[in-house]
Amino acid sequence: MTSQTSMNFASDEVAPFLTQLANNPRLDFPADLAKEVRRNLACMAVEDTRRWRVTGAIDDQPIQMEIEAFMDDVDAPDLYFYSTQAAISEIERELEAFAEATGS
Numbered sequence: 001m002t003s004q005t006s007m008n009f010a011s012d013e014v015a016p017f018l019t020q021l022a023n024n025p026r027l028d029f030p031a032d033l034a035k036e037v038r039r040n041l042a043c044m045a046v047e048d049t050r051r052w053r054v055t056g057a058i059d060d061q062p063i064q065m066e067i068e069a070f071m072d073d074v075d076a077p078d079l080y081f082y083s084t085q086a087a088i089s090e091i092e093r094e095l096e097a098f099a100e101a102t103g104s
Contacts, residue, residue, distance in 0.1 A: 003088035
């Protein structure tokens with residue numbers, strides 16, 4: 001994992017973003033990722049951190065990715081993504097599209 005990107009979310013935006021990410025044709029991640037992260041965020045206190053290690057793929061090439069959630073404020077986690085440069089570049093495009101669509 002050589003690259004990183006991040007964004008602050010409202011808690012209710014995390015699952016829709018991860019679902020959007022899972023629907024990206026270049027990326028392949030576990031189907032239950034959004035549900036698992038959402039479930040864990042619900043019990044995080046402010047200043048808590050959680051991390052998930054995910055095996056996936058970009059353009060059919062296997063990758064490892066780590067997602068870290070830091071509960072910056074009540075119902076406002078920062079999500080950090082760590083992976084290869086190619087995966088992070090694609091995630092950044094998805095973050096920008098999501099922010100534009102939601103007005104974040």
